[in-house]
Amino acid sequence: MEDVRGLVFYKLLGSGAGNGFSIWPDFSTFVFLAVWEDESARIAFQNEHASYIEMRSRSEDVSGATLSARRGHGTWNGKAPFLPSEEESHSKPLAVLTRASISRKKALKFWRKVPTVSRRITQQPGLLWAKGVGELPLVEQATISFWKDAEVLQKFAYGHGGRHQPMVKMTREVGWYDEEMFVRFDVLKWEGSFQQFD
Secondary structure (H helix, E strand, C coil): CEEEEEEEEEEEEECCCCCCCCCCEEEEEEEEEEECCCHHHHHHHHHCHHHHHHHHHCCCCCEEEEEEEEEECCCEEEEECCCCCCCCCCCCCCEEEEEEEEECHHHHHHHHHHHHHHHHHHHHEEEEEEEEEEEEEEEEEEEEEEEEEEHHHHHHHCCCCCHHHHHHHHHHHHEEEEEEEEEEEEEEEEEEHHHHCC
């Protein structure tokens, strides 16, 4: 991918079975996550690059979203590729990327907690879509989720009695991660079956 004009950062990610929060792989679903210098570079890649065209031809569905980072923290392999936009946010739906390198010494304890967290997120009102993805099974993991608006996300993550609060607290206490990242995005445009979220 070094020959792709305007490609700043990318990851090709596999996914877990079901909603992705599983040790078992889902060989039918993959995520191509990319940061572009500008919109024209992204469009040129999708229209002209042989690898992407071949991927589309082999896929039953190709869905996606164009995102603009609003705020976040942390790094991915020592890099912070998602620069927050300085433009005023007018977006209603939003996306969240969480990513972590899980300590190999603590991976078993981490995965014992995953089914409970998985049920919590999929039962959350206002969640549009979520999938657990990763670079390496068990230890290099990420979650991508789309939410109706900021209010439902805040309620899930930080609200009084929020469903995700126990996991956040445990993460701080146990120190599961060697590296982590959290980024919140505005959703600018939907593609494919994700257009149903408009």
